[in-house]
Amino acid sequence: MKKIGITGGIGSGKSVVCRLFQVLGVPVYDSDARAKWVMSHDEALRAELQTAFGAATFDAHGQLDRPYLARLAFHDPAQLARLNALVHPHVGHDFAEWAANQAQAGHAYVLKEAALLYESGAYRQLDHIITVFAPQPIREARVLRRDPHRTAQDVQAIIGKQLSEEEKLQRADFVVYNDDQQLLIPQVLRLNGAFVNL
Numbered sequence: 001m002k003k004i005g006i007t008g009g010i011g012s013g014k015s016v017v018c019r020l021f022q023v024l025g026v027p028v029y030d031s032d033a034r035a036k037w038v039m040s041h042d043e044a045l046r047a048e049l050q051t052a053f054g055a056a057t058f059d060a061h062g063q064l065d066r067p068y069l070a071r072l073a074f075h076d077p078a079q080l081a082r083l084n085a086l087v088h089p090h091v092g093h094d095f096a097e098w099a100a101n102q103a104q105a106g107h108a109y110v111l112k113e114a115a116l117l118y119e120s121g122a123y124r125q126l127d128h129i130i131t132v133f134a135p136q137p138i139r140e141a142r143v144l145r146r147d148p149h150r151t152a153q154d155v156q157a158i159i160g161k162q163l164s165e166e167e168k169l170q171r172a173d174f175v176v177y178n179d180d181q182q183l184l185i186p187q188v189l190r191l192n193g194a195f196v197n198l
C-alpha cells in the first residue's frame, strides 16, 4: 500500500481535494484534525504544552485554547518551533498506526493531508507527494471567507510560516491546480487512475 502526501499552503484547497478522493473510497488522514486530537487527549503532551505555553493553554473546562496558541505561535517563530517540536512527533506516530490499519483493509493507497509535509519532515514517511496549488490572493480570500475570526494580517502571518508555493511546486511529484481556472474532478480522477496502478 502506497502512502501519498497531499500538501499546499493555507487555503489552497487541500481539504476540498481530499473530499473528492474520499468520494472515490480513498482513506484520508487529516493531520490538522489529528494534531488537535492528540493535543487534547494525550496526557503527556497536554502537560508538556502547559509547561511550554502556560496555564492559559487550556481553558477552565480543560479545552485547548486554540486562539491563544494561534496568537503565540503564528506571531513568534520561537514559540512556533517549540509547538511544532512537541506536536509533530505525535502526529508522525499516530499516522504510522493509522496507515498500518488501512493496509490491513487492502487499499492500494492512502492519503496524508497536511499543510506542513516538507517543513515537518513528514514527507520522509511517504512514497509520493501531491501539492495543491492556488495563487496567494485566491488563498487569502478563501481563508477570510472560511475563517471570519482571522484578519488579512493573520492569514499573511501564517503564510509567512509556511514553505513558499514555488518550493512546494518544485518538490512535488504531482500538482493539483485549484486556481479557479482548472477543473478539480478530472485532475483527481486522473491521479486516482495513476495511483491504483503504482
Ligand SMILES: CC(C)(COP(=O)(O)OP(=O)(O)OC[C@H]1O[C@@H](n2cnc3c(N)ncnc32)[C@H](O)[C@@H]1O)[C@@H](O)C(=O)NCCC(=O)NCCS
Residues within 6 Å of the ligand: 009, 010, 011, 031, 032, 035, 036, 039, 065, 066, 067, 069, 070, 073, 080, 083, 084, 087, 088, 091, 114, 115, 116, 158, 161, 162
Ligand atoms: C496553533 C493552532 C493551535 C491554531 O489553531 P487554529 O484553529 O487557529 O488554526 P488551524 O489549526 O485551523 O490552522 C489554520 C491553518 O494554519 C496553518 N498551520 C497550522 N499549524 C501550522 C504550523 N505549525 N505552521 C505553519 N502553518 C500552520 C495550516 O494551513 C492550517 O490549516 C494550531 O494550528 C496548531 O496546533 N498547530 C500546531 C500543529 C500543527 O502543526 N498542525 C498542522 C499539521 S500537523
Ligand SMILES: Nc1ncnc2c1ncn2[C@@H]1O[C@H](COP(=O)(O)OP(=O)(O)OP(=O)(O)O)[C@@H](O)[C@H]1O
Residues within 6 Å of the ligand: 008, 009, 010, 011, 012, 013, 014, 015, 016, 017, 032, 115, 142, 143, 145, 146, 178, 180
Ligand atoms: N475551487 C474552489 N472553489 C471555491 N471554493 C473553494 C475552492 N477550493 C477551496 N475552496 C474553499 O476555500 C476554503 C479553503 O479550502 P480548504 O479548507 O480545502 O483549504 P486547505 O488547503 O485545506 O486550507 P488549510 O491549510 O487552512 O486547512 C474552503 O472554505 C473551501 O470550501
